[in-house]
Amino acid sequence: MPEIKIAATDGSGSFSAYLAEPAKKPAGAVIMIQEIFGVNATMRALSDWVASMGFWAVSPDLFWRQEPGVSLDPDAGQEQWQRAFALMNGMDQGLAIADLKASMAAARALPGCNGKVGTMGFCLGGRLAFMMALDSDADCHISYYGVGLEGLVGNAAKITAPTMLHIAEADKFVPPAAQQAIADGLADTRLARVEIYPGVDHAFARVGGHSYDARAAAIANGRTAELLVKMLG
Secondary structure, eight states: OOEEEEEOTTSSOEEEEEEEOOSSSSEEEEEEEOOTTBSOHHHHHHHHHHHHTTOEEEEEOTTTTTSTTOBOOTTSOHHHHHHHHHHHHHOOHHHHHHHHHHHHHHHHTSTTEEEEEEEEEETHHHHHHHHHHHSOOOSEEEEESOSSGGGTGGGGGGOOSOEEEEEETTOTTSOHHHHHHHHHHHTTOTTEEEEEETTOOTTTTSTTSTTOOHHHHHHHHHHHHHHHHHHHO
C-alpha cells in the first residue's frame, strides 16, 4: 500500500500514514482520522474515495505509540473489539492531536498540494476531528458519529473553520441526551453544523458494516463532498 513516514513533533520517532493521491493537482488534502480499529481496510477505502473526489488523503497511524500497523476488522468477532477498545483506552489523545498536526504539515508539503487541509474522522476519529476544530488551523473539519462530543462543546467558541457533525439518531454510544447537549452547545456557533440522521446506528456510513445505511450514508457523504469542495478547492 502507498505510505509515507511522518516525524513526530515530540522527537519520539516517526509513524506511517496511508496516502491516496488525486488524479489532478494542485489539490487540497484531507487528514483521514481512524476509527478504533486502526488504519484498516475501511480507512484505506475511505481515503481512496476522498482521492477519487480530487483531494489528497492522508490517514495516519494513531496507535503507533502502542502498536504500529494496527488493522482490525469490526465484523470479525469480539476479540477484535476488545483489542480496539484497549488501544483506544491506551491512547494519549493529546499526543494524537500532535500527530494529526504533524500530518497536516506533511500534507501541506506534498508536491501538488495547494496548501489547504481539512480533517475527517470516524468514531474515535470523529472526536479527534472535533478536537482539531478546537485546536488547529485546518480549513474545515468533518466528524462522523464522533463520541464524547458533549464534553467538548463548551469550548465551541474556539472553532475557527467550518465544522460538520454527522450524528446517528440511534447511536448507542451517543444517546439522546448527549445528542441534545451537542446540538444545544453548538446552536450559537455559526461555523458548526449538526446533522442528525433518523433511525440509523453508529457507523452507518461504513460500507459493508452491520449498521450500514445506504441512504443516510449517501446524504451524509454528499454534504461532506460539498464542504470539501467549498473549503479545499
